[in-house]
Amino acid sequence: MKRSGPLYTLLGGLLLALFMLSLNATTGEGNSSYGQDAPGAASPAPTSAKPTASKPPKDSPSPTPTKSPSKRPPGKSEYAGRTADDAAAVSLSIRDDKAIAYYCNGRDAESWLKGKVEDDGSMRLTGKHGAKLEGTLAGNAVRGKVEIDEQPRDFTAARAKKPSGLYRATTEVRGAEIDGGWIVLPDGRQVGILKEDGTPKKAPRLDPKSLTAPFDGGELTAAPVVP
Template identity: 65%
Template sequence: MKRSGPLYTLLAGLLLALFMLSLNATTGTGSSSYGGNAPGTTPPSPTKGTPKPTGSPSASASESPSKKPPPNADYAGRTDDNTSAVSLSLRDGKAIAYFCDGHNTESWLKGDVEDDGSMRLTGKHGAKLNGQLTGKRIRGTVDIDKETWKFTAAKAVKPSGLYRATTEVRGAKLDGGWIVLADGSQVGILKRDGKPAKAPRLDPRTGTVRVDGDVVTARPVTP
């Protein structure tokens, strides 16, 4: 009877060990079924290299409004030495110009007009016109045959402006250019088969002119 005590103690120890094993199997020490971290564990650090969210574009990144070319208009005026006339027609960023002394020197020039009103026009035989539109006038220079003329051309109001006629009369090829100025005066050259001479007076109301008894029609010039 005295030996039963140790047996009870051993049996109690085995039962306690079985109970602890059963408890560990039930609760577990890993992560829960919802993917959370097990108690006492350290959460993983964020993955390196993850891009940061970008902010909305600033106002300065938006595109600036596009510039517009100078408005469509015609200009006419004289050279500073009053020996010749210059007329220009501007349309949609393009320009065509005519320089004429009314006797034997003339040149047709064309080119682009920049948004700031500057222009560099070119013509045959190296002719050049450099101009700057400021307000209602164009100030610039014309270079022809190694000569340079300074000019000022003011905004023209019809019938002032630039006119041209190209046709054939009595077997002769005609090419005429006229600059009608604000005071009603005209400067022009009419070529017959390439030979220049002072142009007869143009009627700006009808755009007609008489050449060798025939009526020739001149039209406003635009680029």
């Protein structure tokens, strides 16, 4: 019976060894909870990297629309000419975007008109009794149509240099209201009407240097018309 002790001890050791071998075969070293950190662990299959979407370039700022250059000259400019039928004269005084025009036949018909000049050089001026002028400033001339007393007439007024241009005198003489208008054309001719208490007649000649005109034993003093 004393010899059976070592035998049992050897048998128990064998059984323990078999148990441990069986346990290792069941769990496997590759199932370590540390994954690739465990010695001999299989490297994980490489995952295909997702292509990084390239960041779209920032929209370039939209170009600021360039404004068309104005066709009207800056500052003050004068224009003078005649209607196509040579029945009357037309003169315009323009300062920036404002305009005054004068239509005159030199006898008994006249009209003062005013309005705005657009950037493209177009204008629509109006006056009393339905008078109107539609024109376009292009280059060194204003061309268009003027309608006075329901009679439309085409006209061309060229750029004027002093003393050519538009002049006016308003005053009171011996209790009478005096209103005179003169158009001095580029060739030196003058067309004008002088009204005395509203009654029109041909205006006396205006001295281009002194801007005076004789009237009733004295003289009238005119001035350039400014819008």
